[in-house]
Amino acid sequence: MSNFTRSSRSRSRSRSRGRSPGRKSKASPSRKAKQSPSPARKPRSSSKSRSSSKTRAAATPSTPTRQSARLAEKQTNGPEEVEKKPEMERKPSPARPAVATPVADKPVADKPVADSEFGGPVGAFFCIVLLPATVYVINIMCTEKSCTLAIPSIPKKLSNYFDSKAVMIGLGWFVFQVVLAVLPVGKVVSGQPVKGLQRLQYRCNGFIALMVSLVALGVGQAYFKVDLSTVHTLWLQLITTAIVFSVVLSLVLYIRARSAKPNALAFAASGNAIYDFWMGRELNPRIGSFDWKFFCELRPGLIGWVAINMCFLAEAYGSKSGWPNYPLIMVCGFQLLYVADALWSEEAILTTMDIIHEGFGFMLCFGDLAWVPFLYSLQPRFLLEHPQSLPWWALSAVALLNMIGFLIFRGSNSQKNMFRKNPYDPALAHLESMPTNVPGKRLLVSGWWGLCRHPNYLGDLIIGLAWSLPCGFSSLLPYFYPIYFFILLVHRAMRDDAMCRKKYGAHWDHYCERVKYVIIPYVY
Ligand SMILES: NC(=O)C1=CN([C@@H]2O[C@H](COP(=O)(O)OP(=O)(O)OC[C@H]3O[C@@H](n4cnc5c(N)ncnc54)[C@H](OP(=O)(O)O)[C@@H]3O)[C@@H](O)[C@H]2O)C=CC1
Numbered sequence: 001m002s003n004f005t006r007s008s009r010s011r012s013r014s015r016s017r018g019r020s021p022g023r024k025s026k027a028s029p030s031r032k033a034k035q036s037p038s039p040a041r042k043p044r045s046s047s048k049s050r051s052s053s054k055t056r057a058a059a060t061p062s063t064p065t066r067q068s069a070r071l072a073e074k075q076t077n078g079p080e081e082v083e084k085k086p087e088m089e090r091k092p093s094p095a096r097p098a099v100a101t102p103v104a105d106k107p108v109a110d111k112p113v114a115d116s117e118f119g120g121p122v123g124a125f126f127c128i129v130l131l132p133a134t135v136y137v138i139n140i141m142c143t144e145k146s147c148t149l150a151i152p153s154i155p156k157k158l159s160n161y162f163d164s165k166a167v168m169i170g171l172g173w174f175v176f177q178v179v180l181a182v183l184p185v186g187k188v189v190s191g192q193p194v195k196g197l198q199r200l201q202y203r204c205n206g207f208i209a210l211m212v213s214l215v216a217l218g219v220g221q222a223y224f225k226v227d228l229s230t231v232h233t234l235w236l237q238l239i240t241t242a243i244v245f246s247v248v249l250s251l252v253l254y255i256r257a258r259s260a261k262p263n264a265l266a267f268a269a270s271g272n273a274i275y276d277f278w279m280g281r282e283l284n285p286r287i288g289s290f291d292w293k294f295f296c297e298l299r300p301g302l303i304g305w306v307a308i309n310m311c312f313l314a315e316a317y318g319s320k321s322g323w324p325n326y327p328l329i330m331v332c333g334f335q336l337l338y339v340a341d342a343l344w345s346e347e348a349i350l351t352t353m354d355i356i357h358e359g360f361g362f363m364l365c366f367g368d369l370a371w372v373p374f375l376y377s378l379q380p381r382f383l384l385e386h387p388q389s390l391p392w393w394a395l396s397a398v399a400l401l402n403m404i405g406f407l408i409f410r411g412s413n414s415q416k417n418m419f420r421k422n423p424y425d426p427a428l429a430h431l432e433s434m435p436t437n438v439p440g441k442r443l444l445v446s447g448w449w450g451l452c453r454h455p456n457y458l459g460d461l462i463i464g465l466a467w468s469l470p471c472g473f474s475s476l477l478p479y480f481y482p483i484y485f486f487i488l489l490v491h492r493a494m495r496d497d498a499m500c501r502k503k504y505g506a507h508w509d510h511y512c513e514r515v516k517y518v519i520i521p522y523v524y
């Protein structure tokens with residue numbers, strides 16, 4: 001047993017002994033459910049918090065003075081610091097020691113960070129050049145003729161890359177998605193408070209947009225004889241359209257952000273043109289209530305990815321070669337589930353790093369509009385061009401793997417989202433959490449979030465593997481997604497760790513001691 005755990009137990013015991021029955025009843029669940037204060041409530045100074053502060057101050061060697069301990073208590077025991085369970089009902093809780101963290105740290109998240117992420121401006125420059133090149137290279141390496149890691153024969157004619165029809169399809173799709181997004185249907189949801197500004201409002205009608213888009217595709221093909229295989233035929237030309245469009249949009253956003261107010265700027269805004277173009281200078285660029293980042297993250301690219309898969313399915317069905325292509329049907333089904341779920345739980349994205357922290361620059365713009373639709377559909381395209389036959393037991397095992405990944409992914413994302421929206425949600429009453437120095441922000445330390453610090457990444461990685469396995473093992477390229485995704489998520493976990501350490505200071509270190517593993521319990 002670590003020192004940490006041992007000391008936590010003894011502290012919990014000493015707290016329990018000193019509590020009177022009266023205090024116990026004060027904290028009874030029914031009473032608390034009634035109290036269930038909103039996150040905006042003013043801090044209370046209850047006898048309970050006074051008694052815990054004594055324990056805290058005593059158990060905190062690094063607390064400089066009693067006065068600072070009292071100040072810290074005020075800071076820590078904000079309105080959201082009410083415990084989820086009455087003290088006496090709790091088992092000695094390993095989450096307790098976090099209360100006894102050094103208390104001098106303040107939230108510093110609003111300060112701009114140095115231009116150090118992604119290797120600074122130089123790293124950003126290489127990302128801007130190399131990532132679009134990767135989209136081309138992977139898609140040129142994996143074609144109908146062959147799909148290997150060998151150096152590809154590169155199409156040389158300009159018409160292989162540019163086509164006016166592809167431009168019309170790309171722009172038409174984008175405008176169609178804008179129209180669906182601004183329709184006054186679907187609920188309006190408040191985002192998280194960021195940078196001390198008012199919560200922004202977001203219209204969530206993504207699931208409706210997905211349904212309308214899929215119906216439009218079906219109707220287009222059935223009644224207007226739209227040839228859906230055009231998407232496959234103009235593949236490289238569509239990629240160019242998406243990349244050029246994302247460059248233009250990022251440039252417009254960058255220029256616009258030069259006149260943005262300081263508090264509208266992203267945390268990473270540094271003043272360096274290349275770095276800011278990559279990371280995004282403005283946090284939430286908007287025209288009226290239309291939010292570019294929220295829109296691009298979930299609509300044109302994500303729905304476009306599913307639409308592309310549907311075009312591949314229609315083509316496979318039409319050509320009859322290798323039909324019924326069960327692996328293709330299965331992977332398209334998995335990916336449809338993933339996207340439909342993202343749009344069904346659209347408001348959950350409001351508590352993600354992208355919406356809260358990232359600016360909207362080339363990284364997200366290109367990632368959303370080009371990287372996602374044209375690389376995440378690699379497995380379905382591979383299966384269309386190279387049909388595989390898998391035994392039923394292999395297909396069943398892959399389906400099971402996808403479901404396990406999905407349960408972890410959705411379960412953990414929903415748990416965190418519910419907790420961030422309302423820490424007093426009765427559905428979360430069984431979970432433990434620990435306070436931080438940021439008023440209103442506790443950290444979950446049990447349930448999914450007690451297993452590791454990024455259970456949602458774990459689920460997502462399992463899902464990613466399940467998308468590639470039906471492609472068999474004849475080529476490594478269909479495994480590009482899980483390999484890239486693992487690197488992305490490990491890097492993302494490191495970035496998130498740095499941001500949270502900045503924000504929560506020593507409380508974050510205590511949290512990391514409590515929840516030791518990053519993504520894979522007992523491994524990493
Ligand atoms: N398919 C794809 O290409 C990609 C998918 N994703 C998926 O998107 C989802 C969101 O990812 P991402 O935004 O990176 O990460 P998270 O949704 O995990 O958000 C991280 C934030 O959650 C909060 N948090 C962390 N730990 C806790 C805790 N114990 N209790 C409560 N809040 C906590 C912190 O913010 P705070 O405390 O400020 O609230 C932290 O900054 C994931 O499921 C990921 O797999 C991500 C990238 C790419």
Ligand SMILES: CC(C)=CCC[C@@H](C)[C@H]1CC=C2C3=C(CC[C@@]21C)[C@@]1(C)CC[C@H](O)C(C)(C)[C@@H]1CC3
Pocket residue numbers: 131297298302338339341342349352354363364366367368371372
């Ligand atoms: C290499 C490169 C260009 C990186 C850009 C990263 C982006 C591709 C991803 C950053 C975060 C993303 C998320 C999703 C898609 C990929 C990007 C944009 C997401 C919308 C997928 C669906 C999920 O359910 C999600 C909503 C949780 C997720 C949010 C993050």
